[in-house]
Amino acid sequence: xxxxxxxxxxxxxxxxxxxxxxAQKPATAPTFKAEKCYGIARAGSNDCASTGNNSCGGTSxxxxxxxxxxxxxxGYCERIVGGSKTAK
Numbered sequence: 001x002x003x004x005x006x007x008x009x010x011x012x013x014x015x016x017x018x019x020x021x022x023a024q025k026p027a028t029a030p031t032f033k034a035e036k037c038y039g040i041a042r043a044g045s046n047d048c049a050s051t052g053n054n055s056c057g058g059t060s061x062x063x064x065x066x067x068x069x070x071x072x073x074x075g076y077c078e079r080i081v082g083g084s085k086t087a088k
Contacts, residue, residue, distance in 0.1 A: 027057045027071065036069040037077035038084045047071055050087035 027047035046060040046068035060068040066088040
């Protein structure tokens with residue numbers, strides 16, 4: 001077997017493994033009765049998003065992104081300034 005191919009394969013695996021293992025995904029549902037609240041998450045602290053460039057947990061690039069949501073206890077979203085139950 002060609003040593004160059006083996007080394008290239010090992011290098012590619014070393015580069016790809018961390019990326020594949022750290023795949024972003026939405027936050028798991030909390031144990032309490034919750035609802036999604038859009039527009040109140042800090043940058044990088046969202047649980048997920050409806051559309052746009054921040055579709056997974058922790059990927060929001062700006063504060064109060066109206067497409068990014070976090071879980072809050074049911075009934076609290078509409079009480080929070082800027083909070084909405086739907087994406088805008």
